[in-house]
Amino acid sequence: MKLSILFLNDVHGYLFEHPELFHRGGEEYTKTVGGYARLAGLIKQVKADNPNTLVFDGGDTFHGTLPVVESKGEILLPILRKMQIDAMVGHWDFAYGPEHLERLDEQLPYPVLAINVYNKKDGNLYFPPYVMKEVDGVKIGVIGICATIVDKTMPEGFSDGIELTDGIDELPKYIEEVKDKGADLVVLLSHNGFPQDCELLRKVGGVDVCLSAHTHNRMYEAEKVNDTLIIQCGCHGSFIGQLDLTIENLEIEDYKYELKIVDDNFPIDAEVQSLVDQALQPYREYFDTEVGETPLTLHRYNTLNSTMDNFMLAALLDATEAEVAFSNGWRYGAPIPKGRINRMQLFNIIPHDPPVSVVELTGKEIRSMIESNLEHTFSAEPFEQMGGYVKRCLGLTVYFRIENPKDKRIMELYVGDEMVEPDKTYKATFVTEQGVPQKLGRNRKNLELSAVEAMENFLKKGIPDIEMLKTKTFKTL
Known part of the structure; x- marks a missing residue:
């Protein structure tokens, strides 16, 4: 069985096409890429080729551009509902306070996950720690870690009523818990950053795939830390990572990874483009001035x-x-x-x-x-x-x-x-x-x-x- 994982991270509110920086030898150049309409078209294309596909968002979704910040992320909800995402984590998503992120989450068909975000009042987890997925008979435990710096270096409002850990102490417990529930594979969705995730994976075993966010690394190849595959996929929705896993006897036998540039080689989803156009209509003057x-x-x-x-x-x-x-x-x-x-x-x-x-x-x-x-x-x-x-x-x-x-x-x-x-x-x-x-x-x-x-x-x-x-x-x- 082939399981495909699509991963985007750090979109930062870029619901529309935009310039992106690239390098050619020692020179810099820009190219127009990205936008949720093209991302949606790409996701549909991959799912048509392989229905056994999961899609994950590494967070920094609800902040970063004027329309998204002014609406406190609300403007994205109709679009995100069409993106076929299975789970997300966050960082700048806490910008309007944890309660607001919780309200956004309630309006989406997929969860924010976090084993490391606690309610200060009662010490309970603020978000669910994981979600179980089953694809063609293979059970996958997806565990989430939000950015540990939310209550350390960000403005106070980000962490009103919550506190965060780095997730290292909690992770073994939840790996064991998802395996007790029958998980054949463990996927870690983390917004701590590539250096931090590598350190975490050196200390904690049992993760098959780590989807890393926060540091905007464009990883053209999947790396291995101990026995864990780790990827990160740039930023701004300019890229999406596709990790194809060959599963035999409920184990990863082989893999193929590609960092895809979200450019005109992929189709635009007309329905999502219409939603993007509607969202941006009040801001046309900003683009035109x-x-x-x-x-x-x-x-x-x-x-x-x-x-x-x-x-x-x-x-x-x-x-x-x-x-x-x-x-x-x-x-x-x-x-x-x-x-x-x-x-x-x-x-x-x-x-x-x-x-x-x-x-x-x-x-x-x-x-x-x-x-x-x-x-x-x-x-x-x-x-x-x-x-x-x-x-x-x-x-x-x-x-x-x-x-x-x-x-x-x-x-x-x-x-x-x-x-x-x-x-x-x-x-x-x-x-x-x-x-x-x-x-x-x-x-x-x-x-x-x-x-x-x-x-x-x-x-x-x-x-x-x-x-x-x-x-x-x-x-x-």
Whole structure:
């Protein structure tokens, strides 16, 4: 028997086609891909070829673009009901609070799974820990783990009334439980990230397949950790992974894996396209309104530095006359190709459109904040990696060594051309407490100006300087 598993992760609200970044040799280029209508067409095609197919969503589904954030995910429900998904897990899906995610889940024909999300009031699991599926006589136990960082590094509202673990202690119990219920195969659906999932699988046996999400890895081959196959499939719905398992005597005898680019090689599902068009109708003006031009492609696909975030932070500096600017190292956000920019693209850089904020920070605080972020990005302990990419900064230059221990990575730190002085105060601008934690600084205030307004005002002054957009704040030694 051949069992096909289709897996998409970290769609981040991109219900529509969008540019995606690719590489050819040493060059970057963009191509229009993705969208739920084409994903639905692809899923139908695979299921027609092999009815023994399961579909899973790795989460980061209900957040990431303006229409999805404004509707708190509600806009996706009619579309997701048509996607033939069997289960999901989450991370940014908690953005509107756990109770709201629970309400979304109740309106879907498949469950959110989590062995590691607990209700603080009674200590019970907030979501079901697993679901049992049976395909052509083969029983499959599907176990879920949501992102452990939801109550550790995300804004407080994400974890209102809940607490999360990394799932390592719980997993053996639920593997045993699904096997007691007759599971021939165990599938782990996890949003902890590829490094974290590899670490988990080194510690816990008994998982046949791990569907990993969170870190946006484009895995063109399935990897093995001990006896477990693990895959991850990029982001934004630009890719979907197909893992074909040959099952003989209720065991995996062979497998074939392909990371599929969701492009025009696959059909569009007309019904889902109609639902997408209906959902986007109130936002057509955003797509049609041009607000400026970029001299190069803006994207967030590099760990250390980002043209997209350099653009946003330059707009903050322009609006505030601060010396340095900070934002979180978000992974989500489709590229904006060289040329004209529309308003929807600006909103999708930072779809919650927070106010521009200012704060005074000492040199010591800046250094400590960057060191903490480097540890959360590059820690030798996978479960200590709790951020996205490196914190985005402009006006700052950081010379550092990745391999150094915690709090000892920064070799030299500059604001402008001057080395940072520990006791000197610097005027900083930022967006969200993920940019500058609440505990740091003095005279913190939000301006009567949103991030998107700042970017629009900045573009009105002309095409951004290309060298500024290419600025490399973080430099390895």
